[in-house]
Amino acid sequence: YQFFITYDKNIPILEAVFNCLELFLTIIAFIISCLTTRYSEFEVLGTECEAKCPMNDFNIFSKIFIFWMKTILKQGYKSTADLAQYLLPICDYMKSLHAFNAFESANRKYNSNKLKPKTEITLFPLLVWTAWTPYLFGSLMELIHVCVDLSQPFILSKLIDFVSDTEHLWHGLCYAVAYSLINLISQLLECHSNLFINMAYYRTSSALISALYQKMLRLSQLGPSSLTLLAVMLIVGPFTTFVMTRIDTLQTKQMQLKDKRMEQISEVLSNIKLLKLFGWEKPFIDRISETRRQELHTLKLKNYFWSCIDVLWIVVPFIIAGITFTIFIYTSGQPFTAKTAFVSLSVYISLKAPMGS
Template sequence: MSLNSTLDNFCGSQFWDSNLTWYTEDPTFTPCFEKTVLVWAPCLFLWLASVFEAYYILNSKEGVIPWNVLNITKLSLTSLLIVLTFVDLGVTVHKTSEEQPVYDVDYYSPIVKILTFALSATILHYNRKHGMRASGVLFFFWLLATLAALPQLRSEILLHNGKEEDENIRYNFISYMIYFPLVVLMFVLNCFADLPASPTKFDNLRMCPENAAGFPSRLTFSWFDPLAITGFRKSLVESDLWALNPQDSSSEIVPKFEKFWQRTLRKRETSNNPKATFTRTTATVDLKPETERKPASILPALCLAFGGQFVFGSILKLANDILLFLSPQLLNLLIGFVKTKQPIWKGYFYAVLLLGCATVQTMLLAHYFTRMYLVGMRIRTALTSAIYRKSLRMSNSARKESTVGEIVNLMSVDAQRFVELTAYLNMIWSAPLQITLALYFLWGVLGPSVLAGLAVMIILIPFNALIANRVKTLQIRQMKYKDERVKLMNEVLNGIKVLKMYAWEPSFEEQVLKIRNKEMKVLKQTAYLNSATSFIWACAPFLVTFLTFFTYVVSDPTHLLTPEKMFVSISLFFTMHLPLGLLPLVVVSVIEVDDY
């Protein structure tokens, strides 16, 4: 069956011409585009995004939100929409019984909307049951449903004004005039947060207003405005600050991490590495020292405890990366509009799309970094608690190997590195993705000349690998010197009375400075290597751009650098600048954290 015949059966032949362009010879029907794409796109979004909503519902520890005017109104309006859609489906069945022209889309669209509205009511019910006061999924669903309903609203008004005597048009108009205000009202109601849940142990604290803010306020961070205004008027003191959100407190984070960490330890105990071996020839049992057994990795416990939040942040980063390459394409269309004579509305449309794309990118990136720093803070809290708990359980032999200073270093300095790394960890996959997409679009603009710029990046990769390997070696050496210095300083402080009595301060000072000088020498070498890496990758975008344009112009006399090609290419080269600079730094940071 051809595509044309399939569309005829689904939407009606009067909507499509031989070039698959829809039109309306029969004004009693709405265009197929409005009945399928514009109706089903918000529904598809809700069904896909409900997976994330289910995750947050299952992980919510809030109490039940009492019934109030807001959630009752939402549930009632959703029920009215379901009833109205059932009536539309019944009218379609009635038309079929009277042998009036009815197409598949007239059956499928009401069924899809009924199922989707039922899913919306289910999410609303469980949000109330689990204390979720604002739902981003429902907010975006009703926003998309409102925007998707606008074209059909225009069509219904035009059809109603064109043929008022037609009963089908009159029913469609009345039905849609009821449907559209209900959808808009549902969108408005989802802009507000529900009432707080039943009393909890955190009610006596000065809670952060983020939980009480509606989703638009969370989206734009406007809930933070009061604290920013207070900080502008006077210096902030401790009483001005809010308490931590319950999910960010150690009382919630530590038990969650400890559950998965204990599971990891149990798997290690039951692994195939026996604590003792039996020799039949001598009939002896050899106990295997604890140091020879494979140590348990903390990574699985961290992934299980905080991986969900990290994955959601990674999805935000992926969406931002995709939109990052939409701007050059819109810029290409806008330059093409200026060069040619096109309807003026296209220019406004491209300009608005450019603004909207930049705005959405900014919001996605802001929420990505906020979420990643929260994940890093939770990892630091869990690690600090685990290190402190381990220090209280250390045996006497272990205490001889680790000093108090080393343990404090682990809790204060080393754990902080996870906070600094978490926000940029996604660059390990995001940077190659951005570079690959940029080269792909550049190939479409400049052709094989892009290979000259690609060759520069490939040549720089071995240099970056050598420098990263050298930095890793220096990092291990620095850790060794730092541990020696901290251990010696701890001995000096413990025996300070003896040092004063025998006047040994100069000799011990010389020992400390000797180790410190070695450490400073390693730090200086590391700084030189990091500077070399930064210099190389700062020059890389310029070299790539220059060689690509030079090769493009020289390779063929007919190649001209038109404004369209230059601006789009420079935009794509600028897109590559950040991943090219961050990727080596992230790799070095991962190596440093791995050493710790």
């Protein structure tokens, strides 16, 4: 490339052109390789297409600029329908099973020799091992984000000096481009820092909750009578599913009626002169009122179903506790102590939120 810099005639022109063409094509090939994905864009007819994980299967530009959100944003802008079908699946790394397996492997590594009585089990290294990768990346990005933010006042001062002084135009253009790029990089770093920190939080939370539930199930105070919880859940679960399905259906119907009412109001406002001229106010008002009445009726039914769900999950823990305690008293032959009652009640109340969701 020395030919184009020094215009050295000893270098063959054809060789210089080919070298520059090779560099140009290499850069294009690199950009195209960054745009590729790890999966095929084609689908086999007759087979169900698997959803792709944004953290593993999308290209690097989609990961950096979060382009994998465009489908959800586009569908949310176009319609107010349920967006659950457009949500991407949870990556394997973020699943509760993966986090708990990492927690268990760390527990076997750090606490394998601490099974003697009166020996403390160390929890902090287990949590660090479970989510150290997202914590590390999130912390590094937050550090870089702070450094980039501190450079913004320096570029801004240079830009103000350029406006007041008589410098070359390209200096001001460079300052403006640098300031814009710093703002863009700062926002991207902050976004990815929050993403990785939230990933670490959810992995840690999933591992701790799984470990606590496993410990509670092993240290049951009621023995086989605690299986009453499973029996009640088999009865309550289908009912809850039916009610939630009805709530989703009513929510969709309510949004459709709301859109219909807004279209009718827009139609009336855009043709208000004709309505006043021919005296058509009453029919159009009746039509809008009827749509509003249907919308309120749907909203009322939805609130009734939500009330049923709320009352159900307030009462269910006490019903389970009453049935379980009764079976325990008549079948176990053991004394029913205050410790057994209060520990079991606290476990049932703590399980209320996970069972409800």
